[in-house]
Amino acid sequence: MQTYDFVIVGSGSAGSVVAERLSASGRYSVLVLEAGGTDRRFFVQMPLGYGKCFFDPAVNWNYKTEPDPGLAGNADHWPRGKILGGSSSINAMVWIRGNPADYDGWAASGNTGWSWRDVLPDFKAIEDNTAGADEWRGTGGPLHVTDCSAEVHPLTHRYLKAAQQAGLPLNPDFNGARQDGVGVYQISTKNGRRMSAARAFLRPAMRRSNVRVETNALATRILFDGKRATGIEYEQNGQRHQVRAGREIIISGGSINSPQLLQLSGIGPAAHLASLGITTIHANEHIGRNLEDHIGINYTFKGRSPTLNQLLRPWWGKALVGMQYLLLRSGPLSLSMNNAGGFFRTDPAQPRPNMQLYFQAFSTVIPKSGERPILTPDPWPGFSIGLSNCRPTSRGEIMIRSANPREYPKITPNALSTPHDVSEMLSAVKFVRKIAAQPAMAEFIEEEILPGPSITSDEDLIQDFRKRSGTVYHPVATCRMGSDPAASVVDPRLRVHGIEGLRVIDASIFPSNIAGNTNAPAIMTGWKGAAMVLEDTA
Incomplete structure (x- = not known):
């Protein structure tokens, strides 16, 4: 079984950033597993071409929710990126950080290090903004933001x-x-092309000898030694593979796929896992729950x-x-x-x-x-x-339907x-x-x-x-962050409660939704989360 220092599941808005930051020093080997394929597609790179990606199964998971009483019984279409760059490769590119009070609320609920004062330097470091640098904006960062x-x-x-x-x-x-x-609106583009997380972060990282990216590689479960995560099993081209992580496994599958993989691996609501014949490694009732969406x-x-x-x-x-x-x-x-x-x-x-x-x-x-x-x-x-x-009070959940990793989970938004x-x-x-x-x-x-x-x-x-009405594609909080293991999934350093060597770094960790589009905060989460991994590894 091949071993890497870090194994990252998902190359989306956060995962691409994590891969770039963890590999930048050259000290650590990094493997990225992406269930989708390449982002080198014309309608992905052309900003207004994302209408062509809205139902395209080649780049889109095309999830569908349960019929929702709050939406007159409609089963909502939930597009999510199945491609290098994840949903940042098929989204509308609007670059919004959220309201400062959103992050101060995160910190006030026990998430030390996530206040507006804490995250603003990360946002500024990420950006190369055509509007120029000021107290709020950054230039010279890897992700270009265009004033239109x-x-x-x-x-x-x-x-x-x-x-x-x-x-x-x-x-x-x-x-x-x-x-x-x-x-x-300012948007994440550069020279008329989409500036996805893959273009800004993952593509530069892929030029390094210590980074390997496997596409069409579906993670099927996390491997454990007791309560320590040690590796990932994945399927690729009809073959099953296993890979080992010497230091940590980082789940960056997003608000649908991250709780799905945790549940498939035996981390989640115990009664639900037992009903599907899955052995519980660690019981946590909050995995997949507390779903918020705009x-x-x-x-x-x-x-x-x-x-x-x-x-x-x-x-x-x-x-x-x-x-x-x-x-x-x-x-x-x-x-x-x-x-x-x-x-x-x-x-x-x-x-x-x-x-x-x-x-x-x-x-x-x-x-x-x-x-x-x-x-x-x-x-x-x-x-x-x-x-x-911006701040709905309705809550839903995402639960696996079976032990089959290829079966889409049950999405119950409970909208309105x-x-x-x-x-x-x-x-x-x-x-x-x-x-x-x-x-x-x-x-x-x-x-x-x-x-x-x-x-x-x-x-x-x-x-x-x-x-x-319907989703505006901002689901969060299904692996929410919190200091209390009885009320959350990851701690403020994004480590999964009760499990060693395992973090979740993506928008699923948001304790609550932010006011605005969630792509910029997801990328910031990848940036900040990677810094935490490096600090804890040193």
Whole structure:
């Protein structure tokens, strides 16, 4: 059995960072096991191409949840990256750190070292931001962050003006001095190409002689000597292999795959494991539980003059933007679907923003089989204003269905299952309509398409957002961090309670969700977690 100092399961947003940081000194050998394949794909690297990845089984796990009563019985589609770079290779690239109070809350709950003051230096060290360095921003780091304010569609400026007319301040940087307000999103791209964790971290690491990356390698279980994790069993090309870790095993599979692998390996809720014939190595009721996710919805409108729909839908428009992208690495294909957005409070008494906004200068009401129709939008001039909740109180779980590692786990989100979340969402969708009713937008809007002007009562609005809402792809907390082994999965140094030589380093360790997109915090977790591993190894 071959031995490496560190074995990392998963090459996603956190795993790629961990691999780069642990291998940088050249002192340690590192093996990365990735269940997916290469990220060298055109529609992965082209920013707006991720609509082509939305259902593509070659790069996407394509999970589906249980029918969810809170979403009118719908079984939600959960795309997750099955590829080098993980979900950072198929996401919308919006670079948001979260609210400082989120991290101070983590620290206040016993997670020493995770306050905003603690994590800000890590965020700054990661970044190479085109906006320049300041008290909040970093330059010279491995991951490039692009300021797109000069390139967004002109309709974006109408949205920003309308949101200000509705009472929100203009905010040039949601990761700066404050989070409230509206503005243009910065995104993780460089020179018109996606800046995934694989591109920023894993690819440079793969050039080192002490790093080995195995793709199409599905980890099936963790190997133990008593209560010490010693190795990983994995399947690759129909063959079963085992590999040993001389120092530590690091699970970076994300909020679905990390609890799945722990449970398959005998770490998890004892009664559930026993019911599936799995011997319990260490009982922990929290593995797979405490699932939090942001839930979102779009309000879609028909405009009085062309939007991006009229450029992206016809063949000549596709040819035009295609040539612009291929020759100049610029234009709509070099951006995220979310040109702008913002953060607001549904109640002024809220201590910090509890809702996030998204603006898209195109619409995709008409479905297209097999993909998210970003590159083939509606034939009429449409646009959308979307939102998602930042701190939902609903909780779900992720549990394996059997001892078969290839069987997808059971995902039960329990979305919008508390009166708090429903009330908050009701207030939020009303605010979207308030933005649309402001002069800057009202003069452009011909009609509201979804949900439509007939939906006005609270009852109808609630019924509508139950039918049309869904994940915005930010699941966390299924292996949550905490100082109390009876109430968490990993300690503040990300070591699995009750097991030696095993850590979880990814977004599943978040004690609670952050206000915003979770990719930047997941990458920060990889950066900070790797530093902890090196400190504890020295």
